[in-house]
Amino acid sequence: MLLKISEITTPGKLFPLKMAQDLDAGSNSLQTYIISSNPHFHVLTRHRSDGRKFPELVLDKALDREEQPELRLTLTALDGGSPPRSGTTEIKILVLDSNDNAPEFAQELYEAQIPENSSLGSLIITVSARDLDAGSFGEVSYALFQVDDINQPFEINAITGEIRLRKTLDFEEIQSYHVDIEATDGGGLSGKCSLVIKVLDVNDNAPQLTMSSLISPIPENLPEIIVAVFTVSDADSGQNQQVLCSIDDNLPFLLRPSVENFYTLVTEGALDRESQAEYNITITVTDLGTPRLKTQQNLTVTVSDVNDNAPAFSQSSYTLRVLENNGPALHIGSVSATDRDAGANAQVTYSLLLPPHDPHLPLASLVSINADNGQLFALRALDYEALQAFEFGVRAADRGSPALSSQALVRVLVVDANDNAPFVLYPLQNGSAPCTELVPRAAEAGYLVTKVVAVDGDSGQNAWLSYQLLKATEPGLFGVWAHNGEVRTARLLSERDAVKHRLLVLVKDNGEPPLSASVTLHVLLVDGFSQPYLPLPDVAAAEARADPLTVYLVIALASVSSLFLVSVLVFVAVRLCRRSRAVSGGGCSVPEGPFAGHLVDVSGTGTLSHSYQYEVCLRGGSGTGEFKFLKPIIPNFPPQGTGKEMEENPTVRDSFLFS
Incomplete structure (x- = not known):
């Protein structure tokens, strides 16, 4: 059920409500009405002439729409049966508004300031009034109260309450204004407030x-x-x-x-x-x-600018690489220096600072520099085997007055090229009568016949040597170890093998392209060392008159400055004629078995060196200072006698290491 009740209704007012229906009769029919608890209403149960009962709502307390615009109550009808039964309905009460509230401003006194040079239409302040009523009773309009329209410099928006400037202000004429503002609702009720506007002096002249x-x-x-x-x-x-x-x-x-x-x-x-x-x-x-x-x-x-900065090199030192055998005027690198000054103070020129004159290393003939851009050029072809590295200073000077300068160190590393073929030290291949190696027929497979010793003037991989048997009188009888040049028997010897053998060994380096040398070996098979050694046919007469064993050893060492690697040229001329052990009498023993060579990295340069040790004995008693060249020995092989025995025997034993 919906009821509309004005908020100005006085208490005690009755509002008839719809009755409920009960199909039972007597005490089981509808007996009374009750309403949910609330502070404004209670319900009465009325009797009609026909005996039916209906409810009436009674207002106990005046309503206030601004406080509670709507109420919801529950009406319950009860019968008298056992057990009792009931029915309910909801009563919605809308409180109707009356103009019982006048507009009220948020402030009784507003204050505002406005510069004197404010433009027309400038917003000064916005006032606001509130009316608690609804509808037209709550709608508020604004107006200036008791104004002089001619001199009034302000205007108000009747709807928004915005007060704006309508005339130019002058601080020197009027410093402040007092304005009254009225707010009126749709029912004619109104409220008032005051506004004080201060005109501000304007600093309108800039320095x-x-x-x-x-x-x-x-x-x-x-x-x-x-x-x-x-x-x-x-x-x-x-x-x-x-x-x-x-x-x-x-x-x-x-x-x-x-x-x-x-x-x-x-x-x-x-x-x-x-x-x-x-x-x-x-x-x-x-x-x-x-x-x-x-x-x-x-x-x-x-x-x-003042010339207060010396040129500065991009690096304190430079390391340059150039391949040997270069053409003259080859650009090998550059140095660079900058000067933070400007103009002529920043213009840099370069010059070489050569060390004191060295007759073995005339650097002035090796390198030159472009004075304008610091580019370095080789003046002649460089040879790694003769000069592996050299260094010099470079000076960078500006064109200021006085000129300032700085220095940098340049180190040139000559890069090796494979321009040296392997050189065979042993056996000597000089066109003289070839030496013959004697091998007993009783030798087992792997017997060390001899060793080809070779060197290469290059470095790194260019000096890595490998050995290969190219040709043999009897293939399959002898073999060459590729990494150390040892010539060994490949199988057991027999009486059916030929006495004389000729071997052609190839020595090749690891450069690009690879270079090589060849050596010819002569091998004579003998039944045993108890028999005299057979001289070579073409020199038999001469060898018969020769001493039993003569060894000539010549070593030439060519060294350069400590700044460069040591270049060694070893020339060994060996003329070896063997005779039986029975007639030797030198007191020097020949160790049995092979000696395995080994590879060594020299000075960390990547150059592999093969070391092999031979024993050479100085014969005593002859007064000739002759040497006896024996077979290779195992490293750290113990001496054959005590020190006393060596003193008594004038024979002196020494060892040489060939690499």
Whole structure:
């Protein structure tokens, strides 16, 4: 059920409600009505003439729409049966509004300020009033109260309450205004407030700056140089006329006041053009008015250069590589130096700083430099085997006055090329009578026949040597170890094998392209060392007259400066004729079994060196100083006798290491 009740209804007012129906009769029919608890209403149960009962709602307390615009109550009808039964319905009560509230402003007194130079239509302030009623009773309109339309410089928006400027203000004429404002609702009720508007004096004259002198560029490295002189003024009066001058704090300049309204701009300290060559300075002049007005003057000051920086190389030292056998005037690299100065002070020229004259290393004939760009050139072909590295200094000087300079070290590493073929040291291949190696027929497989000893003047992989048996009188009887040049028997010997054998061994380096040399070996198979050695047919007569064993050993060492690697040329001439052990009498033993060579990395350069040790004995008693060249021995092989025995026997044993 819906009821509409005005908020001005007086208490005690009755509102009939719809009755409920009960199909039972007697005490089982509808007996009474009750309503949910609330402070405004209670319900009465009325009897009609026909005996039916209906409810009436009674207002106990006046309603207030502004406090509670709507109520919801539950009406319950009860019968008298056992157990009792009931039915319910909801009563919705809408409280109707009446104009019982007048508009009220948020403030009784409003205050506002407006500058005297405000433009027409400027918003000064917005006032606001509220009416608690609804509908037209709650709609508020605004108006200025008791105004002089002719002299009133303000106007108000009747709907929004915005107060705007409609005439120009003048602080010198009127400093403040007092305005009354009225708010009226649709029912004719109204409320009032007051507004005080203060007119603010405007600082409408900005300061002026007049430049008297400006100096630019200014030299670096000099402190407290006067850059500019200027004056300031302001057309306003009082505090609006007082001014402050300033520049950015992060600039190396200072503002100093002199006589009244005069200022000087000076450098705070010595400037560095290389750090900053130009400064953009903004001088700001601000008055003390409200609001403050300011004037800015932009200055550009450049710094002139002084030759205070020497050229600086990009590196303190340079390492350059060039392949040997280069053509003259080859560009081998560059050095670079920069100078932070400007103009001629920054122009760099290069020159060589050669060490004291060395007749073995005339650097002036090896390299030259382009004075303008620092490019380095080789003046002649370089030979790695003769000169592996050299170094010199480079000087970079500017064209300032006085000129400043710096130095850098240049080291040139000559890169090896494979331009040296292997050289065979043993057996000697000089066109003389060839030496013959004797091998007993009883030798087992792997018997060491001899060793081909060779060297290569190059370095690194270019000096890595490998050995290969190219040709043999009887293939399959002998073999050559590829890594050390040892010639060994490949199988057991027999009586059916030929007596004389000729082997052709190839020695090849690992360069690109590879270079090689060949050596011819002569091998004679004998039944045993108990038989005299057979001389070679073509030199039998001469060898019969010769001493039993003669060894000639010549070693030539060619060394260069300690800055370069040692170049060694070993020439060994061996003339070996063997005879039986029964007639030797030298007291030197021949160790049995093979000696395995080994590979060594020399000086960390990547060059592999093969070492092999031979024993040479000085024969005593002959007075000839002759040597006996024996077979290879195992390293650290113990001596054959004690020291006393060696003193008694004038034979002296020594060992030589061939690499």
